[in-house]
Amino acid sequence: MLMVDTPRSSDRRGGPAPGGRARRIDPRDRAQLADSPVSLRRIWRLFAPHRARMAFVTALIVATSIIGLAQPFLVREVVDVAIPHQDVPLLLAAVGAMIGVAVLTSLFGVVQTWQSATIGQRVMHRLRTDVFAHLQRQSLGFFTRTRAGEVQSRLTNDINGMQDVVTSTATSIAANVTTTIATSVAMVAISWRLALLSLVVMPPAIWLTRRVALLRRTITAQQQARLADLNVQIEEGLSVSGIRLAKTLGAGPANAARFADTSADLVDLELRSSLAGRWRMATMQIIFAVIPALIYLVAGLPATSGGMTIGTLIAFTGLQATLFRPLMGLLNVGAQVVASLALFSRVFDYLDLQPDVPEPAAPVLLDPQHVRGEVRFENVGFRYPGADRDALTDVNVSVPAGASLALVGATGSGKSTLASLVSRLNDTTTGRVTIDGVDVRDLDAQTLAAIVGVVSQETYLVHASIRDNLRLARPGADDAELWQALAAAQVADHVAGLPEGLDTIVGARGHRFSGGEQQRIAVARTILRDPRILVLDEATSALDTATERALQDALDRLRVGRTTITIAHRLATIEDADEIAVLDHGRVVEQGPRASLLDAHGRFAALAAA
Template sequence: MADHPRSTTPTPDATSTGSRGPRGSRIGRRDPDDLRQLADSPVSLRRVARLFTPHRGSLAIVVVLIVASSAVGLAQPFLVRHVIDDALPRQDVRLLLLLVGAMLGVAVATAAIGVVQTWLSTTVGQRVMHRLRSDLFAHLQRQSLGFFTRTRGGEVQSRLVNDIGSMQGVVTQTATSIAANLTVVVGSAVAMVALSWRLALISLVVLPPAVLLTRQVARMRHRVTGERQQRLADLHVQVEEGLSVSGVLLTKTLGASPRLTARFEETSADLVGLEIRSQLAGRWRMATMNIVFAAVPAAIYLAAGFPATSGGMTIGTLVAFIALQGTLFRPLMGLLNVGVDLTASMALFSRIFEYADLPVEIAEPDAPTPLPRATARGEVRLDGVGFAYDADRPVLTGIDLHVPAGGTLALVGETGSGKSTLASLVPRLHDVTSGSVSIDGVDVRDLASTDLAALVGVVTQETYLLHASVRENLRHARPGATDAEIEQACREARIHDLIASLPEGYDTVVGSRGHRFSGGEQQRLAIARTLLRDPAVLVLDEATSALDNETERSILATLDDVTRTRTTITIAHRLSTVRNADQIAVLSHGRVVELGTHEELLLLGGRYADLVRGGLVPEPAAA
């Protein structure tokens, strides 16, 4: 609405941390953005655990399956040892068959357990995500208009979709990997000591420097990847700004295409160098890990060749030991990054809970007063209304207005006088700071939001249409409307003939934000959509501002017919729109300074007469 000032209230997302999965920073060092997020909005593990309480049985089974899978997998090296040391030297076919069968059984059991564990953990994660996503969407729907004017739309979508989507990784990746890695590391270490405590000691000496080297390379790659992701984000923004419908229109009208192309080419060129560095860093990491994987077994083979360190081990024991040692490195790296994973996961929950904990500024009444549309008359009364976006900056002060059922009130005044803000209080897009707004004697704060929406219809100068067909856009206002009722509403809004002339008629897709239609056509669709709801009170905020004079006169004639049975509050800068109103309220600096009919106010020779003479509410050229 035109008179809404920009709020100075800080956005709830003043320090955005971006959207990434909880496994996005596995380098052994907590991401500074995650730490800042948790410092600004702490979250307790107990609260996170409550989300999974309804699924604790399934989670317990997941943990048991993880432990069982890891334990079963550890049997493989011991089976290999018996094959090498016993079955093959003795040519014992029966024993060999049993051992090979057991090895296959271990593989099948591990695979089957993994499938069941993945199904259970994913199911739990998806159900928790669904509940959290649905609850957060419903909570945000209850937020006031002020919240959305001071919050970037992309941030709301990011938290609702990306952050909650990434949150599933807490169950399917972070939590399960901790249990699996811990089981593998402990089990492998115990088995290695059981096989040869000497070689186990050598492994423990060699592993730490190998782990540190790998982590250093991973940190280097993380830095390069961070720069690359930032430039990719810049590239996505440039694509959105330069190739969207609105962006292309702005670019062509400003002649900015060469500049945007050069800017895009520069960003793309930066990505070339960063991509090369990222690939090299990845190759260095893989090379380092390959060296580690080769060096540690080599050291063990060397130690096994000396009598002092071999302890007389058999070939089968050595092979089994090497196999166990090979399973130790990756789980150990995972455990070393537990702190990073938990911090990243908790940062995601922090971002989600930050929105979930937002207070509802316009709350539903505890005991709503029923006011059915069928019996509503539409009498609107404003008693001592005051409103302020900020406590020290009042927008409206001491407004007293009465619009009888079926009456019409026009609000006029200079830009910023408070017209749109005043009109927004009737459908309760904002709550009054003082005084009250009532319909048929019932304070709008005592009405359920669904009942109020059925009573009050709003058409603003900023028309929003869904990327769907004309029929779907209109039926969005009243899902149960018949095709005949939809067409009747369009006839009343003088848009039916145009729609019927289109090749696909009412099934024509309006396009992104309604770009298939002109501004005036979009407003007529918005009027038809509101008329389809048949509200008792109609609020028109510059609803005919985009129409030519002839179309406006046609719609005003229609509105004269349809407003005879409903109360109408109109905001307009055209004299043709307001002159026939039962009352005209002139606002200045948030106060009603004049009130009367068109003729009365002209005779008064005050502010309204000045507005007419000054051209702020001029007659249309054709009038």
């Protein structure tokens, strides 16, 4: 049970209806499967826990199709026997049976939808949580290389489509197959002559309908592409930045002309789409008029009627009308199979990602409460994936427990990259980074996060209350501890002055607060975690002079007894550092206390003078 399709733009393609959009195999789906083939056994493993429920759904589909076929035979009995002979008991029984069939098939349909939706939702839940958890284990580099929209699409569009595997496409295919077979058998049983006529007439009718539907699908695809172009032009051309660019470059008339061309293309496509839609409707109307008319003709001619009764004719035309829908649906099976497999392939691609920063197979047990905090960079080299040169080369630096190291250098010298290795945002290409002699690659992520606290220059606050943002660091912290951390970060008075205090919602990415306030809340969050090692990546960069001094004092008090690695462009923030390492193009070119580096009149002295 595989068939599903992936939503593309505004096109949520579902099961086919009579005369609905026909399906061609999307070249993108073919390419996806060529790059990443899918094992049917792996797909089956997703549904294996629900095989009993799936068997039940299949049984309901078959039962519904078979029971529904009783209606034409009941109609024939009413028309040919009950009414002409005024057989009231038979009439009541037949009518009661007709109502019973309708009620029973409807109830079966409700149960079928409930059961199939349950399967789809549970499979979707498992995949969604598995993919999200697996992506949490990916390195920072993965997210810098991958568009955020693509990640979101895999977690929403692709995985949401999994529900359609059971609730829509798979069940419709099963129903179409069952209905087609059962209806064909019933048509032959009622009248083999009329069944033979349908066998001759139906194929060209279905072919014509499909050709018209495919034509409209092609036009619709072109229409969506041009509409996307129009939206991009509106977004780019009428934004503040776009208007500024157009005015400074004098590009306004060219933008207007380009927009007019796109709009004119849309007019043409709209007209073609409307005409194709009208042709589709006209084709369907003709087919649904011609086929019954031919059946009436054959039934009325003495040479071909074979003594056919009115009831038989009515029953047969009813069956014939129901055959068109499942046949059209079955014509789309090939495209649905490919699209479904492509959807699974895209999701499995993410599940098969190997983390750049993998969890250790046998992590070293290191109690964060008893870590001394000695950090060593031993022959460290690092190169970003796809880069043509190393970002770090043969770095050897030691930071004794409780000491402070400052990393300075020009932009791009490797300061942030070196610091990122301590918290394993990246892993070394060569060499190693150790904490108390233990390679950080041998510590599990939770232990390392408890030991190393990071405050970066890019503050991130989630869209929640201040309390919730702080408790990301320590979920069990009480309000007293939260206020203590805020006070240490020199932001308690500001939060206390807010109408809702700790319950104040910070807004998306903390937009309700200034950059300095956001950074101080982030510092408070790190303080609350109480790490043994602090990595401060331009932690005070967004603060004014007075607030920076106050926060620096708080950080100075916080650093007592902790190992601190500070990255700074403003040398005034690292005056009290025990050791300074000067980086240039990924190499440590100078190292030592501030005074000795100044006396050496080398690179650090030049930076200080600048």
